[in-house]
Structures are given as structure tokens and as C-alpha cells.
Amino acid sequence: MSNDRTIPFSPPRVDEFTIEAVTSVLRSGWITTGPQTMQFEQGLSDYLGGIPVVALNSWTNACELVLRWFGVGEGDEVIIPSYTYAATANIVVHCGATPVMVDCAPGTCHMDVDAMASAITERTKVVMPVDVGGWPVDYDLFRERVTDASGLFRPKKGTPQEQLKRILFLSDAAHSFGASYKGQPVGAQADVTGYSFHAVKNLTTAEGGALAFNLPDPFDNAALTKYFKMLSLHGQSKDALSKIQGASWRYDVVEAGYKCNMTDLQAAIGNVELARYGETLERRKAICEQYAAGFNEEGFSIPPLRSELRESSYHLFQLRLEALNERQRDEVIAKMREEEIATNVHFQPLPMLTFYKNRGYRLEDHPNAAAFYANEISLPVWYGMTDEQVRRVIDTLKRIIAGMS
Ligand SMILES: Cc1ncc(COP(=O)(O)O)c(C=O)c1O
Structure with a gap:
């Protein structure tokens, strides 16, 4: 039972502004992915200093999509910390790959960078440190060690591994949207950064997540956000809004995509949260x-x-x-x-x-x-x-x- 004495752990910041924003989406007649989601993605990108962002329905689905896009599968290894939430490991298992768990640095709850480097093998495809509690890992050190191990990397044919030519540096920033490293927002360091907007997070959309793309040449990060959006909607060449707005109803399915788009109801909460x-x-x-x-x-x-x-x-x-x-x-x-x-x-x-x-x-x-x-x-x-x-x-x-x- 809750009363005035109760101190909850982390209730969301919900007030009349949130209620008004959600109500106005309900009244608008358009409740799934649409203008609110686009505004939220633009807002997140602006917050990160222009890094392209796609908003999806959770960290979990967003980062699983990254692993699948990168071609992570059976026989591959993904290095993660043992000190994290299960989602970090579960998505590796979903892809048929092996989570390789690395201990924390002594006295901390963050992955030990030396132990991470020693865990790299020819099968390592991704390294995914976690900013536990919102405290950024030492990104430069992680990047340096990941890059140093390029010689070991064995790219899988027909996947983006051939373009990157090294292990993907994916940041689990589920806790750290708004944190900074060397004066830059978390999102500007790893190749791809995944955020969570789950109900207990600093910035919530009830459930939600986003990816910030910061891959080196020859990757086109802005194009990748569009590609991931398409992947999040069954691999369909047009989303529901453009189907009804465009001249033609006709669409194509260019990949066996997934279903993990963010809705405008969620994004409306996010837009209020982001503004403040x-x-x-x-x-x-x-x-x-x-x-x-x-x-x-x-x-x-x-x-x-x-x-x-x-x-x-x-x-x-x-x-x-x-x-x-x-x-x-x-x-x-x-x-x-x-x-x-x-x-x-x-x-x-x-x-x-x-x-x-x-x-x-x-x-x-x-x-x-x-x-x-x-x-x-x-x-x-x-x-x-x-x-x-x-x-x-x-x-x-x-x-x-x-x-x-
Ligand atoms: C470290 C960490 N990674 C990933 C997740 C998964 O986030 P989501 O619930 O948005 O899928 C969480 C959720 O609490 C988390 O704490």
C-alpha cells in the first residue's frame, strides 16, 4: 500500500504535460509510428549533437536488430560483462551466438578492459560494455583494445563485417542517455549505442529504446537509421503513414523484417520528457x-x-x-x-x-x-x-x- 510516507524506487515523471501530450495523440487519429516518432528521433539526434538516431520499441529489440544486421549467428562470440541485466546476454542467445562474460574491474561494477581484451578470439564479432548505473565506461580504452584486435577478426561473407573489418563496438547505454565522456554525450564514442526508455529509466516512453549510429566510413549512418526503421516494420518498403499519404498504396517487402517500431503514443511521452x-x-x-x-x-x-x-x-x-x-x-x-x-x-x-x-x-x-x-x-x-x-x-x-x- 502506498501513502504519503511511502518512498517509491523510481516512479516515472508523469504530469499534466504528459497526459495532455498522449491525449492529443489519441485525439489526432494517428497512434502508431508517425510525426511524434519522427520528432522524437530528431530531438534525440539534436541532443547528441547530430548523430543519426532511430527510435524503436525497446533497447532489447533495438540491439538485437544490430546483432542480426551485423551477421552475428551460430559459432560467433559476443563479449559482455557478467554484471548487467539479462537483456544484454539474452539477445546474443536469440541470435544463436555465445555470450562471453567478463568480470568487473576490481571494486567496480564495470567490465574490466584488460579481461575483455584477453577474452577476444577469432570468433569475437561484437564487444558490448554496459554503462551500469549511468556511469560511462572508459570508451577510448575499449575502442583502442577493440581496434588493436583487428588482426584476429574473421569477417563473415555477405555481411557488414566485411566493410567494418573489425569487431563491432556496441554500447549498452540503457542507463546512460544524458551521461558524458570527455565532454561528449554518450553516443559519440561507440560504433552503435543503444538506449532504453523503459518505465524506470531517466527518460521514459513507457517502453522504448533507440540506436545512435556512429560507424566509420564507408557506412552511411543516416541511411542506416532508415534501413533499421524498415527492418523494424517487417522489412516493408513503406510505413503505414506513407502508405496512406502517398500517391500509391503499393509496397514491397525487401527483407523478412521484424516488428519493433515505436508508436506515436510512446514518442509523445518521450517528446515531453526530452524537452525537460x-x-x-x-x-x-x-x-x-x-x-x-x-x-x-x-x-x-x-x-x-x-x-x-x-x-x-x-x-x-x-x-x-x-x-x-x-x-x-x-x-x-x-x-x-x-x-x-x-x-x-x-x-x-x-x-x-x-x-x-x-x-x-x-x-x-x-x-x-x-x-x-x-x-x-x-x-x-x-x-x-x-x-x-x-x-x-x-x-x-x-x-x-x-x-x-
Ligand atoms: C543494462 C540494461 N541493458 C538492457 C536493458 C533492456 O532495456 P529494455 O527494457 O528497454 O529492453 C536494461 C533494462 O533495464 C538494462 O538495465
Whole structure:
């Protein structure tokens, strides 16, 4: 039950502007992919400084499309971190390829770049680091290591692998839209960057995702967005809107495409969110900074938020309770719930999950991920959260921990 005392984990920013935007799409008579989606794609691209963007119905389908387009299939390997959400690995499995899981760098929840480089083989087709919590990985280092391994790359005939001539650098930026690396928005570093606009994300469209294309010559990134749009709509040469608007109803199907387009109802939410995203980020930053100051003492380890190179998107505040073990951390979560404060854990390393365990992945091979997971607790962060609520989270958590020792 929720009441005034309840502090939820990450409710979406929905207000009269959102309701009005969605209602006006409903009234317009056009609710699937159309003008709102085009406006959202243009807005995202402008936000990223002009990088071409296509908006789709989730990160998962968007990035799976990238793997399929690149020709990833049976016998291929895709390097991912073990510390991520299952979607990162699942899409590799969907394509019939093998996810090669790499541990975190010690003391962090981000893929270790040296371990990633050692995991590259002749079968590696894609490297996909994850900006967990909204903190960008060291993109230049990853790119350097991926490029260094070009000699090992064996392109599959008849696929874009022949043009790229090296491993594809795909960023799982599901958490990091709005983060920056060396002064550039996340999206300007990897070959392709995938964002999520799921309901709990900083910027939501209820469900949704987008791809930013930043491939080198000879790729035409703007043309790729059009191609992916076509792929997302059954491989049909015309979308529904152009079919009814154009002179001819006639269309063709040029590929056995998929069905993962974004609707105008979703994009309408995204357009409202994007217009005020600066304000959203500012508030999230202030909340995270209040937490960082409040937990700046022995027994707590606070997540990186800002450095000379990077700035987070402030998606998660991943606190570590240094003196506690996994069972005690779970007890803290249960006690916080009794106090009507929702918290979370990001993530259970993938080798802990039945499907991947059954495939032979072992947590013992990922000691840094296991250690990070055991005492991690993600605290509530959302636009409308007040300073008083943040204070209550800090005080309650400290009180609970003090009572346990
Ligand atoms: C790291 C990571 N990657 C991918 C996804 C999948 O995103 P979506 O739900 O938009 O498919 C998520 C979702 O939470 C995620 O946390």
C-alpha cells in the first residue's frame, strides 16, 4: 500500500504535460509510428549533437536488430560483462551466438578492459560494455583494445563485417542517455549505442529504446537509421503513414523484417520528457549529491558520479554497505521496506541466474562481480523526490545498519 510516507524506487515523471501530450495523440487519429516518432528521433539526434538516431520499441529489440544486421549467428562470440541485466546476454542467445562474460574491474561494477581484451578470439564479432548505473565506461580504452584486435577478426561473407573489418563496438547505454565522456554525450564514442526508455529509466516512453549510429566510413549512418526503421516494420518498403499519404498504396517487402517500431503514443511521452531532460538531470544530480554527502563516512562506498573524463546520467545511486554480507544487505532491504522505502539491487551477476548457470557460467569465475553484488543497494532516485525524502532515506538506512551491529 502506498501513502504519503511511502518512498517509491523510481516512479516515472508523469504530469499534466504528459497526459495532455498522449491525449492529443489519441485525439489526432494517428497512434502508431508517425510525426511524434519522427520528432522524437530528431530531438534525440539534436541532443547528441547530430548523430543519426532511430527510435524503436525497446533497447532489447533495438540491439538485437544490430546483432542480426551485423551477421552475428551460430559459432560467433559476443563479449559482455557478467554484471548487467539479462537483456544484454539474452539477445546474443536469440541470435544463436555465445555470450562471453567478463568480470568487473576490481571494486567496480564495470567490465574490466584488460579481461575483455584477453577474452577476444577469432570468433569475437561484437564487444558490448554496459554503462551500469549511468556511469560511462572508459570508451577510448575499449575502442583502442577493440581496434588493436583487428588482426584476429574473421569477417563473415555477405555481411557488414566485411566493410567494418573489425569487431563491432556496441554500447549498452540503457542507463546512460544524458551521461558524458570527455565532454561528449554518450553516443559519440561507440560504433552503435543503444538506449532504453523503459518505465524506470531517466527518460521514459513507457517502453522504448533507440540506436545512435556512429560507424566509420564507408557506412552511411543516416541511411542506416532508415534501413533499421524498415527492418523494424517487417522489412516493408513503406510505413503505414506513407502508405496512406502517398500517391500509391503499393509496397514491397525487401527483407523478412521484424516488428519493433515505436508508436506515436510512446514518442509523445518521450517528446515531453526530452524537452525537460536538462531539468530532470539537474534534479537527479542534486539527489545523488545529497546521498554522496550523507554517506561520506566509514562503512559506505559511494558510486562515481563525476570525474575529469566523465559525468554520470545519475540513473542509479549504487551504494555499497562495506561491512555487510549478502544476507545482511537483504535484511537491510527488508527493513527499509518496513519503513516504506523501496530500494533495489543492480544486478545479480548473470551466472547467478538459472538459465546461464545451466549453460555452465560460474559465479566463481567472476569474483569482482560477486563481491560488488553482495553488498550493493540501489537507493531511490526520481525527479519529484524531495530533499526531505532523501534525508529520510539516509537517516533510516544508517539507523537500520547501526541497529544490526
Ligand atoms: C543494462 C540494461 N541493458 C538492457 C536493458 C533492456 O532495456 P529494455 O527494457 O528497454 O529492453 C536494461 C533494462 O533495464 C538494462 O538495465
